[in-house]
Amino acid sequence: MRKYIYIYKSELMSTFQYVINILFRLINFILFIFIFMNLWNYIYDNPNELINGYSKTQMIWYVIITEIIWGAIEGRKYCRKIVDDVRGGNIAYMINKPYSYIGYAVSGHLGETTIRIIISMVVGFTMGIIFLKSFPALTAPAVIIVFISGILAVLINLLLITFIGLISFIIEDSNPIFWLYSKMILVLGVLFPIEYFPGILAKIMRYSPIYVTCYGPAKLFVDFSYMSSAEILLSQIIYLGIAWGMCYLIYKKGVKKLNVTGG
Amino acid sequence: MSVISVKHLTKTFKIKEKKKGFSGSISAIFKPIYKEVKAVNDISFEVEEGEIIAFIGPNGAGKSTTIKMLTGILYPDSGEINVLGINPTRERKKLAYEIGTVFGQKEQLWMHLTAYDNFKFFGAIYDITEKETEKRIEELSKLFDLEKFINIPVRNLSLGQRIRCEIVASLIHKPKILFLDEPTIGLDPVVKESIRKLIKKMNKEYRTTIFLTSHDISDIEKLCKRVVIINDGKIVMDDSMSNLKYHYMDKKVIEVKLNTKVNFSNTKGINILKEKENRLRIEIDTKQTDLTTVLKLINPENIMDINISNIPLEEIIAQIYRKG
Structure with missing residues (x-):
């Protein structure tokens, strides 16, 4: 584990050189939140009105949380990096090091995005508090649970993106698959909670990555209960295992057919 | 004692071929044609402990493919490989702790970190304690004369300084064998000479076995006592440097x-x-x-x-x- 903490730390140290770049990229995040604040302000006539069980304040906080989790991890950049590693043969030079490539990629990218996640949280919470003038009433244990659920969501997301990236072992370029995945997460996960979708679709979504990567932690943040937190955390742990297993299998298979010439 | 033993090693690559023109591109989608290229064709050799061996050949001869199989990066089609008693294909991770690799055309250092932070990083990934890593960095930075630039980010170092750091990074865990794939590529003659001296010194001080590939004949002449020449995937010569020169006297x-x-x-x-x-x-x-x-x-x-x-x-x- 120490080596992965070191990989995380080394990438984090490298990112300090680009704090200004990160701040510039936050403009997108601020615009996104601002647009959805106005949209929900427009949709909700009455601030106390409930749509599909959510008040206006809850809906805006929901979008802030999902956007922090999804937007800050920079999935497209991460997927492209893995695809490039596989296609460009870079992965070959990491294979003979005593670490797992999957662990290396995930911990490295976490290190790269930590500052962005922290800044997004600060900006998102500040915007929420300023414009909504409220903050969900969470007890200290609830805050810890939501935080853990958020971290699990980020980890599952990164593993699923790793898996998509590693599909490049089979189909040359898996970036288009990531594009489909990201649009699905954006439309069905980031913007609206599961309760907004019709019966069958909502049921399917409960078993999909959307439930564990977006909906779960955001739902706990806006409407916390120990019952739902147990359900969400359990699903996240199962998904984490599945996602890791998928990455492990495709990596193992891919490395065997690695085709790197040179020299 | 032999530290590397290779018997009847073979590796074939499947390369996609495409017919000429637009129609060729279309037909490649539906009916891809693959051509088999034997990168390494039934080669056998052994390397003794403490030896500096040159493994050379023209471009595309199979040098790097062989190194990649010896280090566990590529899986051979057939044949046996034994590196320090370890099968690289089955126990790649175990082997990683025992060998070091430097690919002259592929940096392994983190560009934004200082050389010192990079060495600490490599110490951590090879499970070396903080104290031991510090001791090793001190020892190697003296041997490789890194003191002046050890705290400068790698991206700001000259190519020669960077290669020295690359070699040190691959020595942090005291590997028994060091694979050097064109370590002096792109360096000026003075820096090349200093790198060669350092490789010799390292081989003498730590008895590290060195497996070197290079297109620079001076590297081979000045460092190696034995030369293995590979061409078209086959070993065409395996002899001592003195014999090689003697035959052409x-x-x-x-x-x-x-x-x-x-x-x-x-x-x-x-x-x-x-x-x-x-x-x-x-x-x-x-x-x-x-x-x-x-x-x-x-x-x-x-x-x-x-x-x-x-x-x-x-x-x-x-x-x-x-x-x-």
């Missing part, structure tokens, strides 16, 4: 400036390499014609200037490549 090169032209057309074993006005560069196969005969033919009184030398090692190796 019967070939001499004469560069001469003459008063009047000499006709060599009826003399066997003479190959005119270059002729310009009264200057001549000839290669003599002394098995067919001895030097005295050639000098008599030229006539000493006709000579304005002369230089007799062995054929350069570079030329010897090029000839072996061509024969292979």
